[in-house]
Amino acid sequence: MKCFSKKHEYEGLLIVIEGTDGSGKSTQLELLKRFLQAQSYGVMVSEWKTSRLIAGVIDEAKDRNLLNATTYSLLYASDFADRLENVIIPALKSGFVVLLDRYYYTALARDVVRGQDIGWVKNLYEYAPEPDLVFYLDMPVDILLKRIIGTTGLDFYESGRDMGFSTDFYKSFQIYQQKCLDEYDNMKSEYGFISIDGTKSITEIAEIMQAEVQTILDSGVID
Amino acid sequence: MTKINEKHNLKGTLVCVEGIDGAGKSTQLTLLRDWLRAAGQDVIYTEWNSSDLISQTTKLAKKKNLLSPRTFSLLHAVDFADRYKQIIAPALKAGFIVLADRYAYTAFARDAARGVDRNWVRKIYNFSVKPDLAIYLDINPKISMGRICSNRAPKFYEAGMDLKLSPDPYESYTIFQGRVINEYQKMVSEYGLIQIDATDSIHSKQTAIREKLHGILAGKGVVL
Numbered sequence: 107m108k109c110f111s112k113k114h115e116y117e118g119l120l121i122v123i124e125g126t127d128g129s130g131k132s133t134q135l136e137l138l139k140r141f142l143q144a145q146s147y148g149v150m151v152s153e154w155k156t157s158r159l160i161a162g163v164i165d166e167a168k169d170r171n172l173l174n175a176t177t178y179s180l181l182y183a184s185d186f187a188d189r190l191e192n193v194i195i196p197a198l199k200s201g202f203v204v205l206l207d208r209y210y211y212t213a214l215a216r217d218v219v220r221g222q223d224i225g226w227v228k229n230l231y232e233y234a235p236e237p238d239l240v241f242y243l244d245m246p247v248d249i250l251l252k253r254i255i256g257t258t259g260l261d262f263y264e265s266g267r268d269m270g271f272s273t274d275f276y277k278s279f280q281i282y283q284q285k286c287l288d289e290y291d292n293m294k295s296e297y298g299f300i301s302i303d304g305t306k307s308i309t310e311i312a313e314i315m316q317a318e319v320q321t322i323l324d325s326g327v328i329d
Numbered sequence: 330m331t332k333i334n335e336k337h338n339l340k341g342t343l344v345c346v347e348g349i350d351g352a353g354k355s356t357q358l359t360l361l362r363d364w365l366r367a368a369g370q371d372v373i374y375t376e377w378n379s380s381d382l383i384s385q386t387t388k389l390a391k392k393k394n395l396l397s398p399r400t401f402s403l404l405h406a407v408d409f410a411d412r413y414k415q416i417i418a419p420a421l422k423a424g425f426i427v428l429a430d431r432y433a434y435t436a437f438a439r440d441a442a443r444g445v446d447r448n449w450v451r452k453i454y455n456f457s458v459k460p461d462l463a464i465y466l467d468i469n470p471k472i473s474m475g476r477i478c479s480n481r482a483p484k485f486y487e488a489g490m491d492l493k494l495s496p497d498p499y500e501s502y503t504i505f506q507g508r509v510i511n512e513y514q515k516m517v518s519e520y521g522l523i524q525i526d527a528t529d530s531i532h533s534k535q536t537a538i539r540e541k542l543h544g545i546l547a548g549k550g551v552v553l
């Protein structure tokens with residue numbers, strides 16, 4: 107079965123920004139949103155793990171270390187399904203440009219690193235529409251580490267501490283994020299990511315993304 | 330072939346009882362539990378939608394009618410996965426008799442009745458093992474409704490009101506649970522569920538279940 111290749115037939119556009127933590131996704135999302143709004147397009151933003159149904163449960167369960175690899179996968183899949191049905195699809199139907207901070211590629215990378223069978227994870231998300239564009243912000247792990255330490259600090263799950271890779275926080279983060287990067291690398295060509303060097307300046311990255319989006323807009327997919 | 334189709338090699342014994350509400354599952358399991366404990370067996374009892382992780386969230390979401398067929402399915406899978414990994418699997422490894430009030434088959438029946446793709450749901454649950462004994466208590470929707478709704482109307486999701494089958498909750502219950510039963514009946518051959526008529530007496534059902542379990546335990550060298 108070919109997975110993750112269901113073209114949607116809605117009026118709107120589905121644009122995804124992927125990348126590991128600290129790769130600059132939210133900054134770029136905000137810039138892209140302003141770029142589109144300046145051209146009078148309706149924009150809807152949805153971030154990973156923000157469903158009204160389940161996001162709070164995930165945060166609490168993570169705080170209390172209650173998750174195993176299977177419940178971790180399934181909770182995120184529940185969050186995704188709720189947002190897809192209640193936010194993303196309705197917006198696409200109404201002709202919005204939907205900008206997503208992470209999509210099922212994130213689940214695929216993280217869950218596989220946590221030891222889940224890749225076919226099992228794909229099945230969880232196979233019903234979801236394929237994005238029109240996927241930008242991937244590619245960052246080497248040492249720069250990621252510096253960024254994360256300088257901003258939010260090393261989180262338990264972001265460091266993959268639940269996996270027991272290493273008792274050393276720094277080492278654990280390095281191993282976990284490197285494994286995630288490897289998974290993203292595997293997906294790049296399979297899913298046609300537009301891979302952008304995340305070490306470029308904010309403006310440079312924004313310009314690359316805007317040019318790609320403009321090409322699609324100019325083709326007249328949205329009136 | 331997935332785990333749920335294959336005989337497991339764990340030390341313990343897994344028994345589940347399936348059927349729609351009002352079929353008498355918990356009555357039968359309670360009797361079974363007390364009998365097994367009295368016979369000196371180590372028994373663990375686990376119920377559908379009771380995990381610490383998620384059951385309260387699911388109950389609240391149901392109360393507010395927030396669930397689609399897909400999120401309904403996924404949240405119950407979270408509950409099951411949590412109990413499976415924390416309770417069922419460790420207990421089976423340690424040699425317990427695990428009594429499950431509903432198992433993956435509940436999800437297969439209900440979710441399919443809600444129009445969720447059968448294979449999609451079955452794949453989600455393929456981390457779980459096949460029970461040593463899976464009892465299905467067969468009851469028709471009218472009798473089930475008479476038993477559970479003697480003093481209240483059917484609840485939104487148990488009546489399948491989310492599917493808009495009928496504006497009348499009683500009628501909707503009958504149609505929806507009819508679909509669930511249909512799914513269960515198909516699983517009798519698909520998964521080898523042991524079908525028992527739920528309108529038989531409590532005693533006769535219990536006798537039938539004990540007889541089956543006796544044989545299974547004897548096969549594992551456990552003599553009661």
